Amino acid sequence: MWPDERVARFVSQNFLPARVHVKDDPQEFKRYGERYKAPWTPTILELDPDGVEHHRIEGFLPADDLLAQLMLGRARMAFQEQQWAEAERGFREIVEQLPDTDAAPEALYWAGVAPYKATGDSASLKETARAFTNQYQDSTWAKKASVWR
Amino acid sequence: MKIDFRHDVDQVLEDAKMQRRPVLLDFSAAPM
Numbered sequence: 001m002w003p004d005e006r007v008a009r010f011v012s013q014n015f016l017p018a019r020v021h022v023k024d025d026p027q028e029f030k031r032y033g034e035r036y037k038a039p040w041t042p043t044i045l046e047l048d049p050d051g052v053e054h055h056r057i058e059g060f061l062p063a064d065d066l067l068a069q070l071m072l073g074r075a076r077m078a079f080q081e082q083q084w085a086e087a088e089r090g091f092r093e094i095v096e097q098l099p100d101t102d103a104a105p106e107a108l109y110w111a112g113v114a115p116y117k118a119t120g121d122s123a124s125l126k127e128t129a130r131a132f133t134n135q136y137q138d139s140t141w142a143k144k145a146s147v148w149r
Numbered sequence: 150m151k152i153d154f155r156h157d158v159d160q161v162l163e164d165a166k167m168q169r170r171p172v173l174l175d176f177s178a179a180p181m
Contacts, residue, residue, distance in 0.1 A: 008150040015173035018161040019154035022178045028158060033176065041178035049169045051162050070173075077171060 004063035007070065014074055015046070046073035054080055068094050068103035079110060084118035105136035109145055122148070 002008065011017055020029045022041055033039050036053060046055040055073030057066070075090025091111035095104050112128025115121070129148035136142050154175060155161050165172045 002152055005150060008152050011152050011173055012150060015171050016161050016165050016168070017152050017154045017173045017175070018158045019156060019175040019177055020158060021156075022176070025156060028156070029176065032158060032174065036174070038176050041176050043176040045172075045174040045176075047162075047165070047172040047174060049165045049171060051165070051172070054171075074171070 004067070007063055007067050010067060010070055014070075044070075046070070046077060048077055048081070064098055065101045065103065068098040068101035068107070071098075072103045072107055075107070075110065079114060079117075082117070084114045088114035088118075099135075105132075105139035105141040108132070108136065109141040112145065112148075 002011075019025075020032050022029045036045055038045065038056070040058055042058075042060060044057040045053050047053055054077040055069075057069045057073070061069060071090060071094050075087050075094070078090060079087035088111055091107040091114060094101070094107035095111060098104060108128065108131060112124045112131075115124040125145075125148040129145045132139075132142040132145045158174065161172060164170075
């Protein structure tokens with residue numbers, strides 16, 4: 001799943017990439033597996049510069065879904081650090097560039113929350129609830145957004 | 150483009166702290 005050019009570019013531009021291998025680095029695998037509670041492979045963690053986990057991807061995903069999840073994690077990191085504009089931009093990119101992935105409905109939800117957090121104006125929440133009436137209607141995220149109507 | 154995964158994780162975490170860069174940590178069992 002790593003050879004995809006878009007995935008490689010996104011990872012290289014946004015992260016310092018590191019790997020622990022269950023067979024080749026068994027001691028490191030065990031040590032970091034215990035530290036981050038990650039006993040299964042493949043597991044991908046997105047850590048902030050202080051080593052704090054913000055997002056994890058467990059299990060294999062095809063390239064489009066993997067890229068969308070990696071982008072989601074990066075946007076979540078911005079969101080959790082209250083960088084609302086950067087977070088919104090990251091979430092919107094997923095919806096626009098990878099609309100058929102499982103991450104897209106979640107990204108649409110948070111793309112509505114980020115500007116609300118920035119301004120306190122609930123218009124973006126109402127707009128997002130409306131958007132869910134036209135797309136991803138059967139997703140969990142549509143249910144969560146339904147209270148904003 | 151190929152991802153240059155490093156295996157010196159302790160040092161990567163130190164570098165990330167200094168450079169203020171996020172880290173992607175891959176727990177893998179894939180054939181190398």
